[in-house]
Amino acid sequence: MGERADVVELAKRRGFFFAAAEAYGGAAGFYTFGPEGAALKRNVESAWRDRFALKEDNEEIAAPTIMPEPVFEASGHLDTFDDMLVECAECGESHRADHLVEGATALEDAEALEPAEIATILEEHEIDCPDCGAALAGQEVEEFNLMFQTSIGPGSGQPGYLRPETAQGIFVEFPRLKEYARGKLPFGVTQIGPAYRNEISPRRGLIRVRELTQAELEQFIDPEDDEPPLETVADVALRLYAVPDQEESAPAAEGYREVTVREAVDEEVVASDWIAYYLGVAQEWYERIGLDTEKLRFRQHLPGERAHYASDCWDAEAKVESAGGDWIEIAGISSRGDYDLSKHADGSGENFTVFKQYDEPQSVLEPTVDPDMSVLGPEFGGDAGAVAEALEDLAAHDPDAFEQEVVTVTVDGERYDVDTDIANFEVVEKTEAGVHITPHVIEPSFGVDRTVYALIDHGLERDELGGETRDYLSLAAEMAPTDVAVFPLVSNHEPLLESAAEVVSTLRAAGFDATRDDSGSIGRRYRRQDEVGTPFCVTVDRDGLEDDPETITLRDRDTGAQARIPTGELVGQLEALRDGEADFEALLSRYETVETADE
RNA sequence: GCGGAUGUGGUCCAGUGGUAGGACAGUAGCUUCCCAAGCUACCGGCCCGGGUUCAAUUCCCGGCAUCCGCACCA
Structure with missing residues (x-):
């Protein structure tokens, strides 16, 4: 079953979910979970917590939903959540103004420009509407920021934003979280809670909303050494809808092919073992909570579709009859690399690395210099410091240069000759216990509301009992309110x-x-x-x-x-x-x- | 954001320029030993604001919300 009207009607009448604040006319994209829905959602969250935190030995935190602006400057959300649209006066089509500019000019990061600048470029380059060819010059470039902005503190305060994903709350706390993990990779941190996106047009009930609940795991790994316990899910069967399948001119009718996790890895359908592992874990989890796995597939993001941070991403998609039989995204498992931690390291100036100890301390021969500044100073004056730095640099990259009696370095295009004796060149033996590395992140991210919706859609059945038709919700016992x-x-x-x-x-x-x-x-x-x-x-x-x-x-x-x-x-x-x-x-x-x- | 449709008890709908009716659900009572039975009574509604009018739930304008299509969906 699962006509949309049936699901919505049941949800309202039986208290699963309904539009929020209807007494005041409501606001699009906000839903209240009634008693039954809140219980169902709670059960979904508990089962997720059990599987992705407890069973994986990960820790759960609860970060604020509001963070100051610099957090989102660093994360990239301030830029990439900011879409600039321009509407064609002739045909009425809306287009991404920044994309048009990038296509018509040498600019690669038009998104970073102000709307007024984009409008100017549209005019100067005489960019036309891709659909009808009418000139876009003079059209207003509108800006949409999908983050909810607020101000922290009285008066104008400090600008802050409601988090668009729970993930940032974990990333920004990484320096402390790594201490809690005693500096040892791999470790994972989870968070379940609301995230906010000021969608231009919320649609289809619970499926596209402005406040959603996410359950996210940030798995921090050493990309060189850490391996997931793949064998524990090796035989789990997955329905994978990989990029090549999506690009074929006539893809399979069902839009996926069934392989085990092991096969997916061996055949390199899934490049990352970690992603493959969590695909398997997710599949098992969905079976556990009673999602109809006949209506579940994992779809790989097309290259142009991936988020600014992701190098690979697979979405779990559920076929939802009450959404017109569409496949809707209910989770995303992505490989975020070191993007987030690096960005926050740059943005904050703090240390977002972990120290990776070698099995054995390593002795390394390190060329060093210790220039005699009492000579360099009088000789080169204000340039002495720069010359010393150049010598250090030279020692690191070209130690052979110190075999001559005089070494020559270049500072700002000017050559300086230094007696090798003065440089005090020496190769010293140092002991290194390890290196500082920025962990990579594997992120299984689940949409709780959509999962709840899919469970209701998949669970709603109609049969005949005692000569009467009856509707029943065939939820897994663990999920039942x-x-x-x-x-x-x-x-x-x-x-x-x-x-x-x-x-x-x-x-x-x-x-x-x-x-x-x-x-x-x-x-x-x-x-x-x-x-x-x-x-x-x-x-x-x-x-x-x-x-x-x-x-x-x-x-x-x-x-x-x-x-x-x-x-x-x-x-x-x-x-x-x-x-x-x-x-x-x-x-x-x-x-x-x-x-x-x-x- | 654009275009179209819609907005009437808790739910699903009918209807009207003179403030509304059904079905189902709910409550109370009667009845009832296994699958939405029956009887009686009750509860409960015209999305919001403005305009036209003696009078607006109805007509007009605006807003909000919902649905569909387009765009958007990091």
Whole structure:
């Protein structure tokens, strides 16, 4: 199923998500997760945290959502989030003004220019509309910054921005995080939280929004030495949609081919072992949370599509029927190289490297000079310092030059002759314990909201039960907002009400998220739970109260089948079902089943 | 941002220049021993602002929001 209208209607009516602040007319691109949706989202985040932080031995942090301007100057977002558009007066098409300028001139970084300068260039170079050929001269160049700006502190304050990705909060704290990791690679830091993008045109409900929740891992590695534990996911099957497949004139109908992680690496479909590893981890994780993996593929970014920082990137894409059957991006696994840490090192002047120790300290012969400044000073005056530096440079690059009696260096085009004795050239033996390296970053970045949306879309099913059509949400038990619902079979019999209340207390004490419902007919109550994906319903009936020991019936959401089990075994059975140690089929064969109208 | 369509109880819709109705959902009661049953009652609405008019939910203008297409999506 999964018509868009169905998903949106269910989401609103049952409290999964809805447009925020509708009482005041709302604002496009902002959504509130209702009780069911918030619980589902929380479960997605918990499962992600378990897999990408806990199981990978990574640490989670919580950085501010607002950072001062220099952070985003360094990260490149201030420039690259700034699109300049120019609209053709004739045909009305909008074009990236900076791209037009770059295409028509020798300029390579037109993005860095001011809109007014771009407008001037459009005019001077007589650039025309690529679509209709009309002159663009005189058209206004509009600027869109996709970051939300704010000011920090009173008055004009200091400009700040809401983070457009959670990643920067990790990168800027790298100097401390590396200390926490005791300076040893590889290590990873995760963060789950909101990011903000002032989209020009939010669309398609939850799929394109202005505030989104990201779950990101920044895996810091030594690109030369660190290898992922590839063998743990080597046999995981992936559906890869690589660049060559996308470029073929007639790509496969499904738009992917299935290979294992091992094959992807061996056949060099995926260049980086680390990316391959996380593709495998992601695939397993999606299976775990109940995404329909028949509707999951990994698509490699085309070269022109990649972000300013990425050298390779694979998106996880889910086919979402309620979005018109489109493949939508739900995660990106990219290789960011040392881009971010280098940029923040430059921007801040701080140390964003780690010290990489050699296995054995290495002795190196290092040519050095120690010029006698008491001679150079009087001889060269103000140039003496520069001459000394030039000598050091020469020693490093061309030690043979010191074999002559006089060495010659050039400073600002002027030659200086120095007696070799004065330079005090010497080759000394030094011990090096290691080198400072800037780690590379592998970034699995997940869109939590879109994942939630895909789970609902994939989970929404319609079948027939008891002669009636019914809608149910086939969520993985771990994701379901409610673990189990408990009903008295009829609500006009006091002992049943009491017994149901007791069962709920017992389940809650055992750690289950249990709910009770005694309003309306039993069928109606089953349907309510079916719609919000509650995997199991427990019903207390008179027959059960008369049994010795007492029994209740346990109902499976997807089939409606019921087993009558002793009340005392309920917690244990639910735990077994939850932990995957039992399935409902086994219960049905082990216990008495309950006839339903369907059978 | 451009173009088109739309905006009526919680949800899905009908309708009108004289302030509105249905279905479903919800609540209360009756009934009810297994899948949205029935009966009774109740709750609850014309997106916002301006204009035209004696009177606007209806017509006009603007805004906001939603959907579709285009553009954008680092």
